[in-house]
Amino acid sequence: MFDTDSFDQLKQKLADWDQRYGSLRTEQEKNKSYRTESGIPVKPLYTPLDLAEQGFDYAKDLGFPGDPPYTRGPFPNMYREKPWRFTQYSGRSTAEETNRLYHEQLEAGLTSIEVAFDLPTQLGYDPDHPMAAGEVGKVGVPVKSLRDWEILFRGIDLDKVYVFSVSNAQASVILSMHLALAEKQGADLKRLLGGMHNDILKEYIARGNFIFPAEPSVRLVGDTMLYCSEMAPYYDARLMCSIHIGEAGANRIHEAAFALANSIAYLDEVQQRGVNVYEVVRHGLLCTTYCNHTDFFEEIAKIRAMRKLWGRVLSERYGVNDPAAQQLRFNGSQTGSPLTKQQPLNNVVRTAISVLIGALSGVQSVDPRTFDEGWGIATREAEILSLRTNQIVAHETRITNTVDPLAGSYFVEWLTHEMEERIWGEIMRIDQMGGMVRAIEAGYPQRVIAHDAYDRQKAIESGESIKVGVNAFREDESGRKVKTYKAKAEVARQHLQELETLRAERDNHAVQNALDNVMRVAERKPQGKDNNLMLPIMDAVKSLATTGEICTALRSVWGEYQQPRVI
Amino acid sequence: MIVAQEPPIRIMLAKLGLDGHDRGVKVVALGLKDHGFEVIYLGLHQTPEQAARAAMEEGVDVLGVSILSGAHETLVPRLMEQLRLQGTPEIPVVIGGFIPDDDLQPLLDMGVARIFLGDTPISEIASALHEIVAATSHRG
Numbered sequence: 001m002f003d004t005d006s007f008d009q010l011k012q013k014l015a016d017w018d019q020r021y022g023s024l025r026t027e028q029e030k031n032k033s034y035r036t037e038s039g040i041p042v043k044p045l046y047t048p049l050d051l052a053e054q055g056f057d058y059a060k061d062l063g064f065p066g067d068p069p070y071t072r073g074p075f076p077n078m079y080r081e082k083p084w085r086f087t088q089y090s091g092r093s094t095a096e097e098t099n100r101l102y103h104e105q106l107e108a109g110l111t112s113i114e115v116a117f118d119l120p121t122q123l124g125y126d127p128d129h130p131m132a133a134g135e136v137g138k139v140g141v142p143v144k145s146l147r148d149w150e151i152l153f154r155g156i157d158l159d160k161v162y163v164f165s166v167s168n169a170q171a172s173v174i175l176s177m178h179l180a181l182a183e184k185q186g187a188d189l190k191r192l193l194g195g196m197h198n199d200i201l202k203e204y205i206a207r208g209n210f211i212f213p214a215e216p217s218v219r220l221v222g223d224t225m226l227y228c229s230e231m232a233p234y235y236d237a238r239l240m241c242s243i244h245i246g247e248a249g250a251n252r253i254h255e256a257a258f259a260l261a262n263s264i265a266y267l268d269e270v271q272q273r274g275v276n277v278y279e280v281v282r283h284g285l286l287c288t289t290y291c292n293h294t295d296f297f298e299e300i301a302k303i304r305a306m307r308k309l310w311g312r313v314l315s316e317r318y319g320v321n322d323p324a325a326q327q328l329r330f331n332g333s334q335t336g337s338p339l340t341k342q343q344p345l346n347n348v349v350r351t352a353i354s355v356l357i358g359a360l361s362g363v364q365s366v367d368p369r370t371f372d373e374g375w376g377i378a379t380r381e382a383e384i385l386s387l388r389t390n391q392i393v394a395h396e397t398r399i400t401n402t403v404d405p406l407a408g409s410y411f412v413e414w415l416t417h418e419m420e421e422r423i424w425g426e427i428m429r430i431d432q433m434g435g436m437v438r439a440i441e442a443g444y445p446q447r448v449i450a451h452d453a454y455d456r457q458k459a460i461e462s463g464e465s466i467k468v469g470v471n472a473f474r475e476d477e478s479g480r481k482v483k484t485y486k487a488k489a490e491v492a493r494q495h496l497q498e499l500e501t502l503r504a505e506r507d508n509h510a511v512q513n514a515l516d517n518v519m520r521v522a523e524r525k526p527q528g529k530d531n532n533l534m535l536p537i538m539d540a541v542k543s544l545a546t547t548g549e550i551c552t553a554l555r556s557v558w559g560e561y562q563q564p565r566v567i
Numbered sequence: 568m569i570v571a572q573e574p575p576i577r578i579m580l581a582k583l584g585l586d587g588h589d590r591g592v593k594v595v596a597l598g599l600k601d602h603g604f605e606v607i608y609l610g611l612h613q614t615p616e617q618a619a620r621a622a623m624e625e626g627v628d629v630l631g632v633s634i635l636s637g638a639h640e641t642l643v644p645r646l647m648e649q650l651r652l653q654g655t656p657e658i659p660v661v662i663g664g665f666i667p668d669d670d671l672q673p674l675l676d677m678g679v680a681r682i683f684l685g686d687t688p689i690s691e692i693a694s695a696l697h698e699i700v701a702a703t704s705h706r707g
Binding site: 342375376449484537 | 584585586595608610612637638641642667688
């Protein structure tokens with residue numbers, strides 16, 4: 001970075017500076033432990049010396065935006081052409097109501113739709129299943145069959161609006177619905193954009209919405225990836241999802257490492273079938289990540305480090321060196337846990353900071369939460385305010401004028417490198433356990449996440465971490481009322497009726513044949529590109545089999561996941 | 568304060584319904600262990616019937632259920648009913664998680680001993696549980 005003489009000179013000057021001002025440090029400062037949220041010690045000052053110590057090399061560590069290692073961003077122009085996409089995770093209790101909401105959101109300037117499903121849909125139960133009692137339409141939209149998906153996107157062109165759906169255990173079913181509808185609308189699947197989580201391993205370690213045991217679930221992810229790589233190559237059939245790992249309590253290092261290790265497990269699955277990994281990664285990958293205000297610089301360093309690490313994973317483990325494949329794009333997602341029920345308007349400020357973090361990290365979309373998150377399902381007004389927050393940061397601050405404005409900050413670059421090495425170390429640890437599927441069986445990531453969450457709680461209870469309105473600066477909150485959205489009581493009945501009508505109107509013989517076929521293929525082992533479950537699942541979806549019926553067919557072959565006791 | 572000879576309070580924790588948000592319940596489980604409780608965590612996706620039966624079989628002093636999905640209106644009455652049906656209505660039930668303000672009193676009226684909302688310090692939960700268990704005849 002610089003020659004020995006100037007290095008030594010700077011070292012001397014820093015020592016002088018420290019001598020002159022070190023005495024100003026109070027006992028309080030000396031005794032306080034300054035750390036990032038993940039526990040990395042932070043010094044009072046960073047200089048070029050810190051980067052030199054890490055062997056910092058501009059070309060190798062940063063390069064240029066749009067070029068590997070993508071530290072400075074996945075695209076050369078970044079936000080100069082247009083800002084990140086504005087999205088909002090939302091769903092209402094019926095497809096009709098949700099469709100109206102999406103139209104309103106698009107009208108208001110939302111540039112991407114993010115579908116929230118109710119829990120029965122996420123867990124593959126129809127509304128008439130006993131497990132669905134009390135849950136239908138509560139936290140998102142029920143999608144019982146292709147019919148609901150068609151209503152959800154009435155008047156919305158899937159080839160014009162980026163639709164992103166939070167599907168995991170039932171992702172193959174929703175993917176089939178999406179592609180079937182896109183095809184019906186006349187979209188060119190070869191150019192279709194959009195995406196879905198489809199990251200089942202994080203459900204076992206963080207979010208809890210699993211159905212089948214891990215091995216067949218990973219096979220299903222492999223099937224969807226391979227299917228899309230041919231049919232809809234630009235559709236993000238699988239995301240890397242670190243968001244839910246963070247929201248479950250993992251610190252930023254564990255969040256990133258576990259998410260990357262999950263992705264490695266899916267690529268290993270593809271490789272084990274004798275298929276070249278390059279086929280499923282050739283257009284890069286989208287990662288939806290935790291993006292919260294609770295450690296501003298560590299969050300930014302994490303996202304920059306993850307972009308570097310994805311290239312490193314592909315190159316070192318799979319020999320994939322194509323720059324297009326190594327490109328990791330990001331959806332920065334604010335989450336609920338750093339927000340508070342207390343003094344709810346304070347959350348507007350937290351959201352603005354989260355959006356700023358996303359923008360300064362170079363993400364491709366930002367999905368903010370709403371200020372009323374702690375009170376219930378957001379009202380339309382609260383969702384619009386979140387969208388406006390995105391718009392204000394993008395259009396009023398001029399931070400979009402130049403690419404990656406934080407690059408070259410001694411602290412940011414030092415922390416990015418530090419995060420990269422620590423995340424890599426944790427990935428190696430998962431490797432030593434035999435990969436993520438084995439690590440999950442042993443309960444390792446689950447335990448780590450629970451303990452990280454507990455550490456955070458202890459820091460709040462001890463007052464070491466300030467949470468305004470919770471453990472400091474409290475107000476009398478009695479009598480505070482916040483309006484929220486609530487599903488109508490008769491909604492469950494409406495869905496049961498629709499289900500009855502569907503079963504009366506469709507060709508039930510065709511449905512049964514399709515479901516039998518799903519079970520037959522599920523029993524077979526995938527070989528190369530053969531025995532891909534997406535083909536029979538697509539047929540079943542088109543025959544109007546329900547989400548619950550298809551998942552039940554798979555359950556009958558694979559059984560259900562049994563959680564290991566980790567506490 | 569726990570007296571040295573007194574056996575620890577046994578609490579069963581469970582996630583009721585389809586909700587997968589278990590960060591809170593796990594943090595409470597770890598915290599109560601640190602406060603000297605014996606904690607049995609049943610895990611996710613428990614039906615009211617499963618949770619009630621497990622609480623009886625394990626002979627716990629208190630049953631804590633965590634719900635953040637809004638399904639409490641359906642699942643909690645079923646849980647209370649099941650405890651009655653199986654002849655263990657004395658096992659106190661506490662709820663943790665996300666419950667809208669308007670729903671708090673109806674749940675308490677149903678016989679729920681206590682509801683702990685988000686951001687309740689674990690020390691507060693622990694001392695409330697001591698009081699609840701001391702007040703029930705179940706533990707003698």
